[in-house]
Amino acid sequence: MALHRYLLGEDALPKKWYNVLADMPTKPAPYLNPATKKPVGPEDLSAIFPMDLIAQEVSADRWIDIPEEVLEVLGLWRPTPLHRAWRLEQALGTPARIYYKNESVSPPGSHKPNTSVAQAFYNKKAGMKRLSTETGAGQWGSALAFACNYYGLECKVYMVKVSYEQKPYRRSMIHSWGANVIPSPSNETNAGREILARHPDSPGSLGIAISEAVEDAATHGDTNYSLGSVLNHVVLHQTVVGLELKKQMEMAGEKPDILIGCTGGGSNFGGLVAPYVPDKLENPDLRIIAVEPSSCPTLTKGAFAYDFGDTAQMTPLMQMFTLGHDFVPPGIHAGGLRYHGMSPIVSALVNDGTAEAVAGDQLEVFESGVLFARTEGIIPAPETSHAIWAAVQEAKKCNETGQEKVICFNLSGHGHFDMGAYDAYFAGQLQDYPYPEDAIKESMAALPKL
Amino acid sequence: MALHRYLLGEDALPKKWYNVLADMPTKPAPYLNPATKKPVGPEDLSAIFPMDLIAQEVSADRWIDIPEEVLEVLGLWRPTPLHRAWRLEQALGTPARIYYKNESVSPPGSHKPNTSVAQAFYNKKAGMKRLSTETGAGQWGSALAFACNYYGLECKVYMVKVSYEQKPYRRSMIHSWGANVIPSPSNETNAGREILARHPDSPGSLGIAISEAVEDAATHGDTNYSLGSVLNHVVLHQTVVGLELKKQMEMAGEKPDILIGCTGGGSNFGGLVAPYVPDKLENPDLRIIAVEPSSCPTLTKGAFAYDFGDTAQMTPLMQMFTLGHDFVPPGIHAGGLRYHGMSPIVSALVNDGTAEAVAGDQLEVFESGVLFARTEGIIPAPETSHAIWAAVQEAKKCNETGQEKVICFNLSGHGHFDMGAYDAYFAGQLQDYPYPEDAIKESMAALPKL
Numbered sequence: 001m002a003l004h005r006y007l008l009g010e011d012a013l014p015k016k017w018y019n020v021l022a023d024m025p026t027k028p029a030p031y032l033n034p035a036t037k038k039p040v041g042p043e044d045l046s047a048i049f050p051m052d053l054i055a056q057e058v059s060a061d062r063w064i065d066i067p068e069e070v071l072e073v074l075g076l077w078r079p080t081p082l083h084r085a086w087r088l089e090q091a092l093g094t095p096a097r098i099y100y101k102n103e104s105v106s107p108p109g110s111h112k113p114n115t116s117v118a119q120a121f122y123n124k125k126a127g128m129k130r131l132s133t134e135t136g137a138g139q140w141g142s143a144l145a146f147a148c149n150y151y152g153l154e155c156k157v158y159m160v161k162v163s164y165e166q167k168p169y170r171r172s173m174i175h176s177w178g179a180n181v182i183p184s185p186s187n188e189t190n191a192g193r194e195i196l197a198r199h200p201d202s203p204g205s206l207g208i209a210i211s212e213a214v215e216d217a218a219t220h221g222d223t224n225y226s227l228g229s230v231l232n233h234v235v236l237h238q239t240v241v242g243l244e245l246k247k248q249m250e251m252a253g254e255k256p257d258i259l260i261g262c263t264g265g266g267s268n269f270g271g272l273v274a275p276y277v278p279d280k281l282e283n284p285d286l287r288i289i290a291v292e293p294s295s296c297p298t299l300t301k302g303a304f305a306y307d308f309g310d311t312a313q314m315t316p317l318m319q320m321f322t323l324g325h326d327f328v329p330p331g332i333h334a335g336g337l338r339y340h341g342m343s344p345i346v347s348a349l350v351n352d353g354t355a356e357a358v359a360g361d362q363l364e365v366f367e368s369g370v371l372f373a374r375t376e377g378i379i380p381a382p383e384t385s386h387a388i389w390a391a392v393q394e395a396k397k398c399n400e401t402g403q404e405k406v407i408c409f410n411l412s413g414h415g416h417f418d419m420g421a422y423d424a425y426f427a428g429q430l431q432d433y434p435y436p437e438d439a440i441k442e443s444m445a446a447l448p449k450l
Numbered sequence: 451m452a453l454h455r456y457l458l459g460e461d462a463l464p465k466k467w468y469n470v471l472a473d474m475p476t477k478p479a480p481y482l483n484p485a486t487k488k489p490v491g492p493e494d495l496s497a498i499f500p501m502d503l504i505a506q507e508v509s510a511d512r513w514i515d516i517p518e519e520v521l522e523v524l525g526l527w528r529p530t531p532l533h534r535a536w537r538l539e540q541a542l543g544t545p546a547r548i549y550y551k552n553e554s555v556s557p558p559g560s561h562k563p564n565t566s567v568a569q570a571f572y573n574k575k576a577g578m579k580r581l582s583t584e585t586g587a588g589q590w591g592s593a594l595a596f597a598c599n600y601y602g603l604e605c606k607v608y609m610v611k612v613s614y615e616q617k618p619y620r621r622s623m624i625h626s627w628g629a630n631v632i633p634s635p636s637n638e639t640n641a642g643r644e645i646l647a648r649h650p651d652s653p654g655s656l657g658i659a660i661s662e663a664v665e666d667a668a669t670h671g672d673t674n675y676s677l678g679s680v681l682n683h684v685v686l687h688q689t690v691v692g693l694e695l696k697k698q699m700e701m702a703g704e705k706p707d708i709l710i711g712c713t714g715g716g717s718n719f720g721g722l723v724a725p726y727v728p729d730k731l732e733n734p735d736l737r738i739i740a741v742e743p744s745s746c747p748t749l750t751k752g753a754f755a756y757d758f759g760d761t762a763q764m765t766p767l768m769q770m771f772t773l774g775h776d777f778v779p780p781g782i783h784a785g786g787l788r789y790h791g792m793s794p795i796v797s798a799l800v801n802d803g804t805a806e807a808v809a810g811d812q813l814e815v816f817e818s819g820v821l822f823a824r825t826e827g828i829i830p831a832p833e834t835s836h837a838i839w840a841a842v843q844e845a846k847k848c849n850e851t852g853q854e855k856v857i858c859f860n861l862s863g864h865g866h867f868d869m870g871a872y873d874a875y876f877a878g879q880l881q882d883y884p885y886p887e888d889a890i891k892e893s894m895a896a897l898p899k900l
Contacts, residue, residue, distance in 0.1 A: 003460040003463070003521070003522060004525075005460050005525060005526070007457050007459055007460075009457055010453040010454075010455050010457075071453070072453060075453035075454075075455060076455070076533075076826070076827050077827075083526075105555060107827035107828050107829070109866075146827060149824050168869075169619065169866070169869035169870070172869035172870070172872050172873045172876075173829065173866075173869060175872070175873070175876055176820065176823050176824075176829050176872050176876075177823065177824060178824060370626065373626050373627065374599050374626075374628060376526070377526050377527075377557035377596060379557070379623065379626050416559075416619070416623075416866040416867065417866065419618075419619035419622035419623060419626075420619070420622070422622050422625070422626050423622045426622075426626075
């Protein structure tokens with residue numbers, strides 16, 4: 001009888017995060033203060049982050065303890081299952097063996113609470129009363145709302161306007177956990193008002209929403225800012241995914257040949273693959289593939305350069321792949337991937353060849369998502385469908401070569417709050433976007449000069 | 451460190467269903483042919499059901515093998531977790547210990563696929579090409595769409611109109627698995643057309659939708675009908691819930707004092723409690739509580755009588771608690787509980803005192819659902835919140851008596867497709883409905899005479 005779900009008991013919950021900074025062949029460059037162009041110190045970040053997270057951001061320790069208070073909340077849904085996707089394999093007629101790590105089982109429906117819980121905990125410990133944040137498709141906003149609820153923190157979410165309108169029930173979910181959400185650009189911040197003055201119909205972007213949330217935190221003494229991706233400490237918190245995966249692949253008696261995750265800011269990909277970086281250094285045949293939308297092709301078409309993390313130039317400068325902080329991506333339904341930049345850790349891994357990157361078109365990505373729903377049962381988030389699409393491409397290559405590759409991807413979230421996008425897909429109303437060459441050329445020209 | 455999630459490996463998936471008919475103190479009376487008033491034979495049912503399910507409906511065997519082909523699909527998400535709700539206990543300050551069986555982890559989001567998968571399998575085996583069914587809130591319709599997809603069956607869902615409008619994304623989910631869904635009453639059946647002629651604005655009801663789906667099956671040679679609750683074989687398939695619960699309670703070192711499930715047609719409640727009926731016979735102190743909405747109070751205010759399962763009087767007569775087959779319940783958001791009748795098994799258990807029944811008002815039920823979301827993290831379906839509400843009531847009684855009761859309830863589904871109802875609740879737009887005394891008096895007067 002073909003069953004294949006690999007479960008770990010709650011005693012197998014990782015007790016330490018793995019810090020890939022300790023083992024990276026090329027380490028990310030330091031963040032720079034945009035005024036002085038000198039590396040930022042803890043004091044530059046303390047206006048919006050608690051010291052524990054600032055310390056994690058730059059730590060060289062290979063292992064960092066997960067506080068018990070964080071483990072207790074993660075234990076609501078972790079460890080997450082690993083599935084063998086044998087029905088998907090059958091449908092593809094592939095000799096490849098496909099596995100997926102099911103992060104969709106968390107209450108907010110994605111990998112995002114792996115870090116929101118930790119961030120809320122450290123902010124509460126530091127005496128904060130309130131957190132502000134941005135969200136694209138809403139996965140991160142609902143994850144932070146979920147986490148703040150547990151630690152008695154207020155939470156204010158700036159949600160990219162196009163997603164705010166496409167995904168009304170994400171807003172309801174955020175309300176259910178007691179948080180507040182408004183569309184971005186908003187009239188509540190200088191950053192938002194300036195964008196609205198220039199572009200009253202702006203669909204918003206993650207870059208703009210970050211500017212608003214950072215401004216909110218910087219201008220309220222009781223408020224810190226919380227970022228759902230990009231930063232080193234976020235990737236650190238997400239390593240529970242890859243650490244569990246390693247144990248589960250052992251249960252399955254397998255070693256991955258190909259690891260795949262979708263990338264917006266890079267956190268679900270980073271969390272999946274970071275614990276495998278030492279394996280990659282030992283075994284160059286291991287392939288690590290980041291998947292992004294071809295309409296927001298940060299890793300495949302961007303520059304590896306210092307840039308701001310947000311549109312209003314409020315963040316430190318980070319060395320990363322970027323399309324330019326002014327770039328506003330087309331309104332694809334994978335709202336969580338509409339970001340101009342990329343995690344400095346992920347960027348460094350791609351830049352030195354430890355990882356590679358591919359880009360998928362919206363229609364093919366949805367086709368893969370529907371194939372997955374009809375074989376493995378779970379309806380994936382449009383972001384996640386990018387990883388599925390790449391896994392399908394790699395499995396099809398095995399059909400040609402006859403190789404029995406072991407492919408693992410991160411099922412980073414379900415699509416229960418993205419059904420409007422599926423409706424549009426089934427109605428033939430979705431489109432592929434032409435490569436936004438002119439817009440990218442323009443925004444790249446505005447990269448800060450060092 | 452407080453974690454409390456009890457997981458079973460896939461090897462612990464029950465291999466047999468438990469048939470409570472073998473052990474019930476008072477067995478349900480036979481179904482009657484409405485024309486002859488004689489017990490129905492298999493031939494009366496064979497126009498709309500396959501013989502395997504007809505045999506299960508009347509089987510006296512205590513254990514019935516689950517086919518491997520069914521186990522393989524159930525294994526996608528089963529065994530489901532058991533959780534200790536210690537945060538809910540803390541919030542209530544109760545000495546009670548509260549556990550919940552988490553059926554929300556199935557891809558369609560509820561316990562419903564436990565039977566839809568089995569029903570689709572047996573219908574495929576019998577050579578059917580297509581299944582028709584009704585759905586209230588959409589949990590059942592999406593579960594049958596999910597199951598039909600695996601066995602290559604077409605699927606047509608008649609969805610109660612008020613829910614069709616309240617829950618658009620349930621429709622999208624049904625489409626994602628390749629099925630077809632229309633609002634009921636519809637113009638596609640005689641039953642639907644007759645209702646629309648009399649009540650053009652009818653919000654629909656499960657009774658009406660059943661009539662339409664049964665007519666569809668009876669008038670198409672390649673089509674059978676599939677019912678998501680009420681019938682004996684449905685309760686049989688749901689016993690995987692209670693069978694797993696027993697093993698998990700052993701892992702926890704506990705025995706339940708109180709078992710709780712919400713009841714619309716009775717299947718999630720029946721599946722949870724049936725395996726405990728022999729325990730109840732040995733230990734009369736074990737309490738088994740069915741929870742229904744006070745606006746559709748089948749068990750607490752209905753008659754124990756023979757009645758039709760549907761509005762258009764197409765089904766056999768079943769002895770059960772009923773509000774009368776003409777009763778159209780108020781448009782509460784727990785659409786899955788808007789049914790005039792009740793599983794004959796559950797009815798017999800309540801009628802002879804093996805189980806008891808309570809009824810909850812919509813606003814208190816939502817209040818309990820939100821409390822659960824903010825303590826245990828999972829946003830429950832409005833139907834499920836009835837069970838939570840009753841668990842909270844019992845836990846509060848323990849606050850007064852100091853008793854450390856062990857309370858187990860079935861978390862039958864999540865509310866990801868019911869967020870519009872939460873929006874309405876938070877906006878203060880939900881109401882309690884007065885007991886629909888006159889409507890019930892009228893529909894009870896139309897009970898068939900024997």
